[in-house]
Amino acid sequence: MNPIKVGLLGVGNVGSGTFNVLQRNQEEIRRRAGRGIEITMVSARNTERARARTGGSVQVVADPFEVVNNPDIDIVVELIGGYDLAKQLVLQAIANGKHVVTANKALLAVHGNEIFAAAQEKGVMVAFEAAVAGGIPIIKALREGLTANRIEWLAGIINGTTNFILSEMRDKGLDFGTALKQAQELGYAEADPTFDIEGVDAAHKVTIMSAIAFGIPVQFDKAYVEGISKLDAIDIRYAEQLGYRIKLLGIAKRAVVNGTEGIELRVHPTLIPSKRLIANVEGAMNAVLVQGDAIGATMYYGKGAGAEPTASAVIADLVDITRLATADPEHRVPHLAFQPNEMTDIEILPMSEVTTSYYLRMHVADRPGVLADLTRILADATISIDAMLQKEPAENESHTDIIMLTHQTQEKNVEAAILKMEALPSVVGSVTKIRLENLS
């Protein structure tokens, strides 16, 4: 059988990684797929560089639409990123009857419903293992490996940049700014790190996972997104003393509020018990913990970014597509795990309705009655305290920190209590609130 022909849009980091791995392992890959997989055409803004990277045997063009409209191409791999152009190209490829592989989480989290519907109608596949957690086959695990289960929740360290920064802050006692600078110098953070540090990238990824886990459409606009840029080094230390680590988690969870099913979809810094395996995922590594009703907890760990790890996922998709390219569409795995006519519309809950535990830090005057006032406010709100830490004031200091870990309660409940605490004359400044998950 002739090799299947692949057109690559973008020959940057992941693009040349994909090219290199396909070249290096072409024999192994062919022996697995039963058919060769060949990149025959690429588009790149810098055609000179693309030519150097693909070594002469590949047609290089500047206009990505030339690839997408080339009748010889069977599969288009979209690696240019961003929204508008990428969307046009992917939709055009689909319209031309081509299968698509993309690593573009932003595109799918925002425009996925439209793209998958178009692919479904045209009978082509859109594969996106590389969009979530780099090389880790988490999409495959969720979509195929755990089909027996009612997925209850998933929680992932799905942004390597922030996990690297948090690991450095904890390990070396750095503040956020210093750790970020270091991450930038080492290439773990981009010059404009906003998407990573503000949690947007993680929210794209958890949005995609939520759709597959629960059979709901992608709804990035309803995700709650909070990054790590305001995280104080002292809270990492206090958390440690209480037996917790702080990780930026992407969480998707079934919940029931007032008798109605809902989905929590949220990204925020989270205290998790240090003894959990996922709490020990350090540096730029990724891990996703999934709780299914039959399997219990299961975790997937590996590199969440980088040229070859991401290429690993792109190529796994190429092999899957190669196997099924000529099969009737009904033999394929549905894009979002559930058959397109079997999706549900369980609502994403607003953050105020989410139930979780909390870490609260109050900076207070060191005088009698303060603790009584604070605990009274929590008791009135029926929020139970699970643990407490009160530091002695430093010498010549008249203020000190009180830290409380609460049992589970609704976000709006805690918000109301915090307002009351902040109104106390003995509480200085605002109360620091970080969510806490036991993940058990």
Added chain:
Amino acid sequence: MNPIKVGLLGVGNVGSGTFNVLQRNQEEIRRRAGRGIEITMVSARNTERARARTGGSVQVVADPFEVVNNPDIDIVVELIGGYDLAKQLVLQAIANGKHVVTANKALLAVHGNEIFAAAQEKGVMVAFEAAVAGGIPIIKALREGLTANRIEWLAGIINGTTNFILSEMRDKGLDFGTALKQAQELGYAEADPTFDIEGVDAAHKVTIMSAIAFGIPVQFDKAYVEGISKLDAIDIRYAEQLGYRIKLLGIAKRAVVNGTEGIELRVHPTLIPSKRLIANVEGAMNAVLVQGDAIGATMYYGKGAGAEPTASAVIADLVDITRLATADPEHRVPHLAFQPNEMTDIEILPMSEVTTSYYLRMHVADRPGVLADLTRILADATISIDAMLQKEPAENESHTDIIMLTHQTQEKNVEAAILKMEALPSVVGSVTKIRLENLS
């Protein structure tokens, strides 16, 4: 479309788990698979109990061949275990054109080549996710998720019983016998625990993984198998002091010996650095670490046994088969990851040719020159010492323990050195040797 019809051989722990999960989650599973999956017939030695467990709507028979020969059955799930009868049944099901799902690692590790060849010829699928690491979708990850990679090695905690015993020995300072008894009382070990504690079960599983990872036939008879029954509690303590934990690992690894490629296939107690994530997999949990050339290290973690976790894997296979049951065989994933005509015959190395690091413990007389003698023997064998620990003799004791960690060397080299050490008059009894892997 009508539901696909499943016949279940064996309604024990996993069998009734499979029945229950399929019942409980039938809607979710149908929404994913695009077609219902129904157990319509079961065979069991105890038909009374099977009837109670399957609740009346299912045909219960005593003779498993009735299921296998029933023309209405599309897929046979083999959960009776063992070799002879299971093999007959599986081959008969294949001959009858039925797809097979099995959790029987022993069967596949020993007779897999014959079974897969028969299935290939008949154009049916034999799926076995449940045979390795319970619910963890490790077969799918290796076979489909990592297709881009040349797999370099894999190392797994793939027997929950032994991992539970080792965790208890370390946590509570128990000796092997006591920890085993506890595991038996808690249901983590069987009355006859031989297969588990002697490493046979782990060897079955790593044999299957080696075939998928490297494209070689299953060759259980060539696996090196050493269990944990002779492990001394003191070595767990010394390892801990040196920054290591002892785990029973199943290891499959590419190696080159004298310019020739070979495969290491081995199960034995192994020191691994405590800081590795996999070293922190405790109790009855399983985890498999896989090193691919593109993706780097990736790990899969979850419950390796139990009714519903194993059922999770059985049902994932049922869904995969349901999707592809009516597709041409060429669209399917090959049983052992590589196309059947694309397997290789790289040889499994004998243990004497394996290269690894070692933990050596010598019980020696506390007198001058002992250390010089021991280190001279290692130096003569060009074995470098990576770390050493010498304990002070206990009061009124004239003997003490010396522990050495070596750099990598060949097993036969270490064996020869140990013989020389044991011949020294100052060395009492035999030298304890435990292999050490850095897993980096």
